[in-house]
Amino acid sequence: MRVGILTGGGDAPGLNAAIRAVGTMTHARGGSVVQVRDGWKGLLGDGDLADLDQSAFEGILHVGGTILGSSRTNPMKIDGGVEQCLRTIEHAGLDALVAIGGDDTLSVARRLAAEGAPVVGCPKTMDNDLSVTEYCIGFDTAVGIVAESLDRIRTTAASHHRAVVVEVMGRDTGWVALDGGIAGGADLIVVPEFPPHLDELVEHVQGRWSSGHRYSIVVVAEGVEMPELGGREDAGGERDAFGHVRLSKRGVGERLAEAIEERTGKETRSVSPSYIQRGGTPSAYDRIWATRCGTVSFALAEKGAFGMTSGASPLRSPVELAAGGRPPSPRCCE
Numbered sequence: 001m002r003v004g005i006l007t008g009g010g011d012a013p014g015l016n017a018a019i020r021a022v023g024t025m026t027h028a029r030g031g032s033v034v035q036v037r038d039g040w041k042g043l044l045g046d047g048d049l050a051d052l053d054q055s056a057f058e059g060i061l062h063v064g065g066t067i068l069g070s071s072r073t074n075p076m077k078i079d080g081g082v083e084q085c086l087r088t089i090e091h092a093g094l095d096a097l098v099a100i101g102g103d104d105t106l107s108v109a110r111r112l113a114a115e116g117a118p119v120v121g122c123p124k125t126m127d128n129d130l131s132v133t134e135y136c137i138g139f140d141t142a143v144g145i146v147a148e149s150l151d152r153i154r155t156t157a158a159s160h161h162r163a164v165v166v167e168v169m170g171r172d173t174g175w176v177a178l179d180g181g182i183a184g185g186a187d188l189i190v191v192p193e194f195p196p197h198l199d200e201l202v203e204h205v206q207g208r209w210s211s212g213h214r215y216s217i218v219v220v221a222e223g224v225e226m227p228e229l230g231g232r233e234d235a236g237g238e239r240d241a242f243g244h245v246r247l248s249k250r251g252v253g254e255r256l257a258e259a260i261e262e263r264t265g266k267e268t269r270s271v272s273p274s275y276i277q278r279g280g281t282p283s284a285y286d287r288i289w290a291t292r293c294g295t296v297s298f299a300l301a302e303k304g305a306f307g308m309t310s311g312a313s314p315l316r317s318p319v320e321l322a323a324g325g326r327p328p329s330p331r332c333c334e
Contacts, residue, residue, distance in 0.1 A: 023057040229256060
């Protein structure tokens with residue numbers, strides 16, 4: 001069996017663990033592994049692929065990023081892009097292609113599968129916002145980094161009697177902000193799902209000081225919409241290949257910090273862990289979960305269950321799922 005692997009979208013801790021699982025399983029079954037470089041970009045034109053032997057998967061379990069490279073290339077937005085991908089898959093002789101990525105990557109995987117391509121998905125996004133699974137590769141590590149950042153920020157905030165607004169990733173969901181904020185002991189957590197009024201935030205900060213706490217830590221998800229802070233058009237109009245506004249350019253954390261300082265008179269700063277949240281060594285949980293998902297993705301490919309993804313509940317056994325002891329995984333990104 002000749003299996004291709006690609007990683008698309010933003011990198012996340014645990015990608016290499018998933019790649020390792022797919023590659024190791026393929027070789028163990030006597031098959032061959034093909035890397036598709038830089039996400040869907042590697043299937044365009046003449047393709048950018050290369051064979052990988054077993055040695056390529058040694059010593060990468062704990063390494064962040066992706067040895068395959070990644071990009072936000074969207075073949076569906078390129079004239080003839082889908083056809084190019086289908087042609088490259090056929091010319092490369094791939095019996096299966098494992099696409100590891102989030103909503104955008106899996107939306108392309110779903111389109112290719114609908115066209116008859118032998119594609120299976122593996123859910124990855126530190127935002128943890130895929131409906132096909134209760135957990136995504138990279139989320140646990142991101143939460144841990146946010147929590148550690150709050151631990152460090154708290155000492156400075158307390159020493160200088162400041163309010164600090166910490167802006168974290170998550171796009172349109174507040175999972176990273178919520179779990180990271182709880183783990184790091186934030187005083188207030190602001191998420192896109194339940195955006196408060198600015199007056200409520202100001203009242204909270206003032207209440208902290210009134211109760212004797214001379215500092216405050218506010219965690220805000222980058223996708224929060226508050227009329228007083230401006231909309232997404234303030235991000236400068238920059239969008240990626242999938243049409244997403246670059247929320248980092250919008251600076252909701254900085255805007256919120258300025259508003260709090262103006263209304264409370266308390267010295268307020270804004271910080272963001274930014275790409276640190278998605279970089280570096282994956283946590284033990286992300287290594288284990290990515291290994292399980294990669295193993296199931298290979299099992300789905302081996303069974304010919306194309307158009308499926310390995311998403312499931314962390315409480316379910318991927319081994320049972322692969323063996324048919326559980327209901328089939330959801331269709332890619334549905």
